[in-house]
Amino acid sequence: MVWPIVQQGMNERFAGASAGTAFGAGSYFADDAGKVDQYVIRDETYNAAKALHQRLYSDSSRHPGNVFYVFVVRVTLGHSVKHAERGDQCFNPNSQMRNGGGYVTWRELANIPNHDTPYNSLFAAAGAGITRFRYNEYVVFHSDQTYPEYVLAYHRR
Secondary structure: OOHHHHHHOHHHOOOOOOOOOOOOEEEOOOOOOHOOOOOOEEEEEOOOOOOOHHHHHHHHOOOOOOOEEEEEEEEOOOOOEEEEOOOOOOOEEEEEEEOOOOOEEEHHHHHHHOOOOEEOOEEEOOOOOOOOOOEEEEEEHHHHEEEEEEEEEEEOO
């Protein structure tokens, strides 16, 4: 999934494809690499047929084996709603949808109180709410709020 993001940017329509949608069907971001590392997939060996490998690993740079990739993304959060304070009320009730497992998820945020304008992003603070998350998470529901600037390759120790 790395190469399509390099070519075309983020796409919230794939929300939950591999990890679920705890805070709605959007693109998820974190300010701590430890959170991001929970979702990466190991790239074990070089494959000449992969466009990403053709671009990253030329004759002078060998594939290091067992590498992981993350993106550094610029995200415009705008006016954020805090999930811990508003819970499910932070979503537009008309944007509910059922995923393949029958669970309800959302695609749009509620309006800012006393305005006709919806919130721009959702903020789930670390240590807040019932579940006491370890990391801050930020969710946007429109890919035009994102700009993947760098792709980083790393090894785990």
